[in-house]
Amino acid sequence: MPETTVDGPLGLLAELTHACPLSCSYCSNPLELTKRSAELATADWHRVLDEAADLGVLQSHFSGGEPLLRRDLVELVGHASSLGMYTNLVTSAIGLSRPRAQALRDAGLDHVQVSIQADEPVLSDRLAGISSFDKKIEAARLVKELGWPLTLNVVLHRQNIDRVEAILGWVEELGADRVELANTQYYGWALANRSALLPSREQLENAEKVTRAFRERLRDRTDVIYVIPDYYSRYPKPCMGGWGDRQLVIGPEGNAWPCLSAHELPLPKANVREHPLDWIWRSSPMFTAFRGTDWMPDPCRSCERREVDLGGCRCQAFQLTGDMTRTDPVCVLSPDRHLIDEAVAAANDPATADPAEQVGPVPVGSGPVGLGMPELAVRPHRAD
Amino acid sequence: MTGTVPLTGRPALARFVKMRFDKARDRQVLLGPETVVTLNPTGADILGLCDGTRSVADIVDELGRRYDRVVDDEVTQFLAQLVARRWIAIEEDTGA
Numbered sequence: 001m002p003e004t005t006v007d008g009p010l011g012l013l014a015e016l017t018h019a020c021p022l023s024c025s026y027c028s029n030p031l032e033l034t035k036r037s038a039e040l041a042t043a044d045w046h047r048v049l050d051e052a053a054d055l056g057v058l059q060s061h062f063s064g065g066e067p068l069l070r071r072d073l074v075e076l077v078g079h080a081s082s083l084g085m086y087t088n089l090v091t092s093a094i095g096l097s098r099p100r101a102q103a104l105r106d107a108g109l110d111h112v113q114v115s116i117q118a119d120e121p122v123l124s125d126r127l128a129g130i131s132s133f134d135k136k137i138e139a140a141r142l143v144k145e146l147g148w149p150l151t152l153n154v155v156l157h158r159q160n161i162d163r164v165e166a167i168l169g170w171v172e173e174l175g176a177d178r179v180e181l182a183n184t185q186y187y188g189w190a191l192a193n194r195s196a197l198l199p200s201r202e203q204l205e206n207a208e209k210v211t212r213a214f215r216e217r218l219r220d221r222t223d224v225i226y227v228i229p230d231y232y233s234r235y236p237k238p239c240m241g242g243w244g245d246r247q248l249v250i251g252p253e254g255n256a257w258p259c260l261s262a263h264e265l266p267l268p269k270a271n272v273r274e275h276p277l278d279w280i281w282r283s284s285p286m287f288t289a290f291r292g293t294d295w296m297p298d299p300c301r302s303c304e305r306r307e308v309d310l311g312g313c314r315c316q317a318f319q320l321t322g323d324m325t326r327t328d329p330v331c332v333l334s335p336d337r338h339l340i341d342e343a344v345a346a347a348n349d350p351a352t353a354d355p356a357e358q359v360g361p362v363p364v365g366s367g368p369v370g371l372g373m374p375e376l377a378v379r380p381h382r383a384d
Numbered sequence: 385m386t387g388t389v390p391l392t393g394r395p396a397l398a399r400f401v402k403m404r405f406d407k408a409r410d411r412q413v414l415l416g417p418e419t420v421v422t423l424n425p426t427g428a429d430i431l432g433l434c435d436g437t438r439s440v441a442d443i444v445d446e447l448g449r450r451y452d453r454v455v456d457d458e459v460t461q462f463l464a465q466l467v468a469r470r471w472i473a474i475e476e477d478t479g480a
Contacts, residue, residue, distance in 0.1 A: 007409070008408050008409075010420050011420075054408075055408065056406070056408030056409060058404075058406060058413060058415055058420055059415060059418075059420065084404050086402060086415035086416070088417065088418070110400065110402070110415075110417075111400065111416075111417045111418075147399065148400070149400040149416075149417050151417060151418075177400070177417065177470075178417055178418070220470075225418075
């Protein structure tokens with residue numbers, strides 16, 4: 001694709017750190033976490049934000065790990081805000097004290113997204129690997145009190161999806177403006193823990209019924225975003241709305257990616273310490289590899305849906321088949337669909353343990369977790 | 385909520401929505417949580433007048449002068465869409 005036709009990105013996801021007080025078994029961070037000592041310095045992020053604004057970025061999302069663990073978070077939010085960006089904090093809410101929140105408010109932070117793991121402390125804390133539920137609820141109330149729009153982010157999986165009605169009860173009680181109910185996408189940690197996380201068809205159908213009713217009842221108050229579980233779909237998701245089309249992700253060490261799972265792919269790294277963001281976006285192999293439709297193999301190349309789902313997800317193709325150029329195995333037209341069907345069949349096998357019997361992260365090597373359950377790979381809190 | 389908006393109501397952008405010029409793409413945009421809405425010149429003109437003090441009728445009058453044509457349906461339909469998304473709040477006169 002000629003460089004001149006490439007529009008700039010609308011959004012930047014800044015993963016400031018991989019350190020996190022939580023240790024969720026479906027974490028979207030890489031299996032190999034970046035050490036704190038290898039993180040970009042404040043001055044690097046200033047430059048990255050300047051270059052992102054020049055490139056056309058209108059929204060910056062500060063995420064992690066836990067972005068509140070960065071001492072320069074307020075300063076970085078302030079800088080993005082001064083560039084006219086709409087600023088968004090994606091947080092576990094651990095560490096969102098009143099003074100810190102007030103400082104972020106004063107710096108111009110526009111929107112806060114708080115993660116919620118379940119509807120009550122026992123399950124929630126087990127899933128998060130730390131006592132955190134009550135702090136999250138308290139922080140969510142603080143977000144509303146300070147006048148921010150509040151989004152609650154809920155990753156749905158086998159162990160919490162049956163609680164979706166009670167979780168939505170919190171959405172209503174807290175007066176959240178948005179809720180993102182995102183079924184787990186299976187990369188990295190979540191793929192390693194897939195058999196403990198993938199829900200059954202019956203669980204999904206029930207959750208979707210509850211969600212539809214809630215959306216209808218509160219349509220004047222709350223936006224409900226429901227991210228479907230692609231394993232149960234016939235066609236793949238158009239990942240990120242197109243490779244290198246709208247969004248870019250920058251990790252703690254400065255590597256830039258078209259999506260937050262692309263660190264898995266065998267493509268040359270593009271780091272903001274070594275290259276201007278403009279070159280990375282327009283010309284780096286990382287961002288041009290799958291832009292547009294020219295790269296597609298069959299069955300995508302000749303498919304009438306090629307502009308709809310864009311070949312699906314490159315990371316999923318790579319993780320499940322070892323070849324990042326193959327059609328996303330989720331697609332029913334993919335020769336690799338059996339890989340998905342086998343996982344779905346296992347999740348619907350009556351012999352599989354009752355989800356209610358399962359538990360959250362425990363240290364690897366401490367023995368089987370729950371009856372008949374595989375051990376969970378546990379995301380450490382930090383790399384060093 | 386996708387119906388009409390009252391001509392006496394005074395619309396303003398919701399507090400969490402920002403309107404700004406997007407230099408890279410040479411157009412006005414609305415920014416909200418996880419959303420970018422691109423505006424055509426008419427939409428940008430309408431929203432530029434939504435300051436919480438002008439009524440919908442005032443805005444229709446003002447745009448009618450600017451464009452030298454009747455714009456009331458255009459204005460109310462545009463605003464109704466944004467009200468339905470809660471991006472515009474309409475303060476209604478209660479003293480009437």
